[in-house]
Amino acid sequence: MADAQDRYARGMATRRAVLGERYVDAAVANTDPFTADFQKLITESAWGTVWARDTISRRERSMLTIALLAALGHHDEVAMHVRATRNTGASMDDIKEALLHVAIYAGVPAANHAFKVARAAYAEMQDDKAG
Structure with a gap:
């Protein structure tokens, strides 16, 4: 054990x-x-x-995780892992690239919604930083 x-x-x-x-x-x-x-x-x-x-690095693992969650439509988890990027080193550009891959390989609707979720999570992170 x-x-x-x-x-x-x-x-x-x-x-x-x-x-x-x-x-x-x-x-x-x-x-x-x-x-x-x-x-x-x-x-x-x-x-x-x-x-x-x-x-692989936590940054890379973060990108993979967000792409997979977005492709599968797990939006709450996408938001949680976007917020975690402040600890993994994945940048907003990294996540944008991951979501562009989602658009091509998993479909535009999945990526479209994930971009909305990610944008809201980044805005929340900015508000937390400011307040």
């Missing part, structure tokens, strides 16, 4: 580094018996295994 504990600890550290303390603290606080196994799964697998790999 030490391996699973290591993945969980590594996952929680990576998750906090990418999504930010406030977001992760809220997710942990909202965990209940019904969602606990899901939170453990995503912390160990997504964050402790995939996001923790050093084969």
Whole structure:
């Protein structure tokens, strides 16, 4: 079980580094018996295994994640990961390029909506910075 504990600890550290303390603290606080196994799964697998790999940078992983989420129409997750770019190093131009790929390979409607979601997330980030 030490391996699973290591993945969980590594996952929680990576998750906090990418999504930010406030977001992760809220997710942990909202965990209940019904969602606990899901939170453990995503912390160990997504964050402790995939996001923790050093084969590609967090910037590149961020771009890939946003493109995939946009292509699949997961708009809340697109916004969350756009906000996370302040921690991953992916620039607005990087995300624009990723979404242009979405337009070609997953369809213009998916990219169109993702651009709207991303623009709103960037505006929110700017407001947070100003206030």
